[in-house]
Structure formats: structure tokens, C-alpha cells
Amino acid sequence: MNRYPDLELALRATFREHADVASTDAQFDAILDRAARTPQRAGWLAALANPTLRGGGRPVVPTRRMWVFAVVALTAGVLLSVAYLGGPLPMTSPPATALPPATTSPLATPFPYVAGPRRNGKILYSWYENQVRLGTIDPDGSHAATLFTSWGEGGLFAPDGEHIIQSGAIFDVTGRDITVLNLPADPLSLTVVDLSPDGSRYLAYGVLKDAVLAGGTNEAAQGGWYSVRAPDGGDVRRLALSGWDGPARFSPDGSTVAYVSRDHTGPRQLRLVSSTGTDDRILGSLANPDSLDWAPDGRSILATANGDIYSVDIETGVATQIVPESGGGYAVDGAVWSPDGTKILFKRRVGSLHVYDLFTMDASGAHVFDVTNFGGGLNIWFFDWGSHPVG
Amino acid sequence: VQRELVVRAQGGDHDAFARLVAGSLGRLNGTARLILHDPGQAEDAVQDALLDAWRDLRGLRDPDRFDAWLNRLLVRHCQDTRRRIARIGRFELREAGLERAGEDAQRAVALSDHVVSGLRRLTVDQRTVLVLAFYLDLPLADAAAALGIPLGTMKSRLNRAVAALRAAIEANERSSIRSAEGAA
Numbered sequence: 001m002n003r004y005p006d007l008e009l010a011l012r013a014t015f016r017e018h019a020d021v022a023s024t025d026a027q028f029d030a031i032l033d034r035a036a037r038t039p040q041r042a043g044w045l046a047a048l049a050n051p052t053l054r055g056g057g058r059p060v061v062p063t064r065r066m067w068v069f070a071v072v073a074l075t076a077g078v079l080l081s082v083a084y085l086g087g088p089l090p091m092t093s094p095p096a097t098a099l100p101p102a103t104t105s106p107l108a109t110p111f112p113y114v115a116g117p118r119r120n121g122k123i124l125y126s127w128y129e130n131q132v133r134l135g136t137i138d139p140d141g142s143h144a145a146t147l148f149t150s151w152g153e154g155g156l157f158a159p160d161g162e163h164i165i166q167s168g169a170i171f172d173v174t175g176r177d178i179t180v181l182n183l184p185a186d187p188l189s190l191t192v193v194d195l196s197p198d199g200s201r202y203l204a205y206g207v208l209k210d211a212v213l214a215g216g217t218n219e220a221a222q223g224g225w226y227s228v229r230a231p232d233g234g235d236v237r238r239l240a241l242s243g244w245d246g247p248a249r250f251s252p253d254g255s256t257v258a259y260v261s262r263d264h265t266g267p268r269q270l271r272l273v274s275s276t277g278t279d280d281r282i283l284g285s286l287a288n289p290d291s292l293d294w295a296p297d298g299r300s301i302l303a304t305a306n307g308d309i310y311s312v313d314i315e316t317g318v319a320t321q322i323v324p325e326s327g328g329g330y331a332v333d334g335a336v337w338s339p340d341g342t343k344i345l346f347k348r349r350v351g352s353l354h355v356y357d358l359f360t361m362d363a364s365g366a367h368v369f370d371v372t373n374f375g376g377g378l379n380i381w382f383f384d385w386g387s388h389p390v391g
Numbered sequence: 392v393q394r395e396l397v398v399r400a401q402g403g404d405h406d407a408f409a410r411l412v413a414g415s416l417g418r419l420n421g422t423a424r425l426i427l428h429d430p431g432q433a434e435d436a437v438q439d440a441l442l443d444a445w446r447d448l449r450g451l452r453d454p455d456r457f458d459a460w461l462n463r464l465l466v467r468h469c470q471d472t473r474r475r476i477a478r479i480g481r482f483e484l485r486e487a488g489l490e491r492a493g494e495d496a497q498r499a500v501a502l503s504d505h506v507v508s509g510l511r512r513l514t515v516d517q518r519t520v521l522v523l524a525f526y527l528d529l530p531l532a533d534a535a536a537a538l539g540i541p542l543g544t545m546k547s548r549l550n551r552a553v554a555a556l557r558a559a560i561e562a563n564e565r566s567s568i569r570s571a572e573g574a575a
Contacts (some may be wrong), residue, residue: 007506007557008525014506015526020424021417028416031438032409035445040403042449223431244431262431333471 034267123345123371124157124164125358125383132381134164139343139360139385141371147171156194156384165195188236190226191245196254201275202228203257205245206238225259227275239277244268247291250275252298260289270303270312284317286310291334296341307331309346311363324348324361326368336385345371345385356380397454400445408445415458416441418527419465425522426469426515436468443468462527463537466519509559517552524549 122136122143137144147164148171156165164171190204206226224242229235244262251258254275261271267287273280289303289310301312303319309332310319324332327348333356335346343360350357355377361368372378393414399407419440423433443464451460510518523534535545 007553007560010506011521011525011556014510015425015522018425018507019421019526020430021421023416023420027420027434027438028412031412031416031441032405034438034442035408036405038442038446040401040449041446244435245429262435268435 121339123358123383123385125372125380127378127380129379134166137358137371139338139345139371141369141373144372144374158195158199165192188226190228190236192228193245193247194249195230196250196275197252198254200230201250201254202230202233203248203250204228205242205248206236225257225273227257227277237277239275240271240273240280242271247289249292249294251294252296256298258283258292258294258301260292270301272314282317283314284312284319286312286319293336295337296339302335302337302344304332304335304346307333309335309344322363323365324359324368325365327359327370334383336383338385345383347380347383350377358383393457394454397448397451397457401448401451401454408448411457412441415461419461422462422522422527423465423469425510425526426466426519427472428511428518432472433469436465436472439468440465459529459533459536462523462529462533463539466523466537467539469519470515505560506556509556512559512562513552513555516548517555520545520548520552521556 122138124134124136126132126134133146133149135144135146157163158165158170162172188206190202190206192202192204194203195201196203204226205224207223223245225239225248227237227239239257240259240261242259242261244260246260246262246268248257248259250256257273257275259271259273260268261282262268268289270283270286270289270292271280272283283301286303286305289305291304293302294300295302295311299314301314303310303312307330309322309324311322312319322344324346330349333347333349335344337344338360342363344363345358345360347356347358349355356379357373357377358371358380359368360371372380393411396407396411400411416437419437420433423436424430427433427436440461444461451457510521513521519538520534523529523537524531527534529537531545531549532542534549535542538545538548540548
């Protein structure tokens, strides 16, 4: 740190000057209200469910016994894999393909990646391993491939099921053939999270950056969900105000947007709004959802909340929990439907902090299968398996 | 006093937990807002971290480590907040800092202004490292524990974050100079 004495001083001064430590009664009350409705875990269960607690927050130092156990388990695993699978279990990858410069041509009109073959059936996911990597894998756990080193945090299959939209650009599966999405010219700062099924609109969270920097309220900052014409970025329409740029998705027919709203005075809630910005309404009473995905038939929404999976009926708002029949103990962190609506893909922790595998199961919770069973888990960030049924 | 409150809260005492929340809410808000640069997301991260703290408090073996443990829960939720959601593109339609740069070109811009602009260009992970080290002033070992990484990794991440900030500041300075030349 001594190499940067001036910068260090400036950083400390900047943090002191700009740190906003204000809190409101509403925030305080909301925390205590949620705590009052949440039972405490028994000590052993809390430590088991959250290894960060072991040792009072200090990293766990492996004992000799733990090392011996790890070596024996590893050896047994390798022998088993050789005996039954004909070779070691595959780790992710061919080597990552280097990204060419992102100075390629602007997107042509109209959006070209809608028509095409049906979705290829692969699962797209990203994980952090020194840098963010993007890969695909078949639902049966075969053909794991690293596509390329990624620029951004998320990504989705384009509606054609062959291209990938991420970080304001469209890639082919090799990470080449980059087409940069056109940027709208407007005072909003927009983060695009979805593309309508017909490819005609982006769904984006927008804020007026100047208002945010000035400490403006959500209303003043216009924080909310916007529909933006693709590919040219014109015709920006606000669909709904929302204090959270959480999950949001177009319905399979493109008529409705489901999103999660945030309210200082209560839990986060599922909401629906038409794709023209009318009929904004709360859907059911599922508290604090943190991911959502439309069922391919558009009749229900798959959501995860507080580590569990629910299917929320669009007509009634009733949330029905779906419990994986095996592998309980760790919380689920996000779930999506398969393109044909017969399977659910979900992410669940399998080890220490930020170590996950992807699993599939039937809609009933039966037949849980570890898709990314490479031994040891990955720091998986996001995944997609067909938000846009095609054809 | 805090140790006593933690022990009472571990026994299910809501009033004790309320006092712990009151004592740490400002620090947690400040930390999360600096890391996430989004007031709404920061409040969510703080709320979720404190709810985790309440639920799993009985698993905390050493009550004296409550603050360090809370930092770790908050950092985890800040990181998860950004990683949970698939973002496929970010359009920065008008860079407010660049707009102001033209107006400000006639006067010297303080380093701290460039630091603010530079911080906006960093990733959440990079800002997290800097906030832990230079806002919370955590010893590197405690910052490493908050992130759940080895001490050596923490040191290298801190070096990279500082280097990234320096590069971002230099890029901002170049933009300011170009804007000033354009205005002239």
C-alpha cells in the first residue's frame, strides 16, 4: 500500500466524504419486522448451513485429519471414475478463446437473431475462475465446453437459441462474430436484462444517473423498468417504477413483464405489468423473491425466495413450493424452466461460500440430477436454459 | 456491552438484537452504498445481511467477532446482489462526469473528484476490496476473512484494485483534457 501514498490518502478522504451512513426508521423497522417473523436456527444448524461462522469468522485451517480424509476421498473418486466411466471426470473446458476487439459493426435492422432453428437445448452458464468464464453444457452433464472469457456478469441465449447476448453485444458460441448493440441517446442509464420473444424490444432497468448521484429519491431518479426498441435503442418507454433492478422477464408471448419490486416498508414482491406499461399489479404474496422465470406456457412463474423454489400461478397468485427430493440442506439460488417446461434447472451450494453446482429435476421435484458434477463445484454466477421458446 | 448484547440476542432477545442493529446500521449502510453505488440495492444487502445475522446468530462461537462476522455477511450479500441477476448489457447513455468535465475544464479538478469517477468504473469486487481496506480500515487479515479468501489473495486483489483505480483516474484525466481542448 505504501506504493500509492497519495492515492491512499485521497481514497480515505473520498470515502469519508461520500459515505452515506444515513438510515431511516422505515429501514430499521423493516429489518426488525423481518427478524420478528424469522425463527433463529439452532447453533449447530446455523454453523452447518453457514460455514462462514466456523471459528468465529476466521478462515478454517485444515487439520491433518481433514487432509488425510481429502486425499482418501480424492483417490477413491478417481478410482471410481476410472472404473465406471472409463476415465477421470471431465472438468470444464477446452481452453477459452481470446476475445477479439469489440469494434465491430453496429447491429443491422431488424434484429437478426430471432428466426432460426429451435433452441439447441444446451445450458448456458458463467462462473468465476480468476476471471468470468462463459460455458455451455448438455442437460445430461455431457459436452461441457468453455466458450470464452466473458466481459460481463450475465447473459442470455438470443431467441434463436444459437447466439448469446451479453454486455451490450451479441456473440456466436465461439465468442467471435461480435455485433455491438446500438446505444440509445438519452439521459437514462439503462441496464438491459431481457429481449422480447420477437426481438423487437429490450427490457432494461433505468435510472437518471445525475439524480442518483445527487441523492435523489427513487421517483426523481426515475428508477424503474423500461421498454426500449431493438435494435436501435429508440422509443424508450417506462413501464413501472421500482426501487430494485432485480430480476425481470418478458412473458413467452411478450405481452407482460414480470418483475420484483422493492418497498422500504415491506418485503420484496412479485409484480406484473403489461408490456405497454399499463395494469401494474402485485402477484400473490410470496415474500422476497430473488429470481424469476416464466413457465413456457405463460401460466405460472418459477421463483426462488429465501432459498426455496416456488411456482406462482398467474391467475390466482398462489405460490406452490417445489421441494427437490434429494440434496437438501443448502439453499437454492435461482431456478429456470427447461424450454419444454418438463424440467427445472437450479443452482445450489455444494460446499463453502460461492461454490455451487447446477441441478435439474422434474417439475414435481423428483429425479434430481447434478449437471455440473465436476467434483468440487464452481463459483457459478448465472445460468440460462430457455427463457424464450422458439417456433 | 456489545458482547453482552450479542449473547442476549443469541438467546432470542429481540430488544438486544434491535440495539445491535441500531449500533451497526449506519456503518453497514455506508459500506454497502460505497460498494454497490445503488441506494436501493445497498439497503437490500444490509437488510438481508442483518436478517442472516439474526437467523444464524447462535452459530457465532465468539461474540467478540460479531462486527467482523457481520462485515462478512454484508460483503457476501453485496456480491450476490450483483451476481444473481443476469445482465446482458449496460448502456451508459450520457456519462455525467464527462459532461461536467467540459464545464470544469477551466479549473483544476481535485484528485478526490477523479477518485469518485474512477470508483464508478471499477467492478463491485474491486470496490469491495478498497472499501474494506480504506473505509472500514480493516487489517488485511480481517478483510481477507470478510471476503473468505487467503491473506495472499487479499493482498494481490488490493494491489490490482488500486492499479485499476489508478488507471481509471488516468483515463478520466485524459477525457478531461480532451474535453478541455475540444471546448477551446
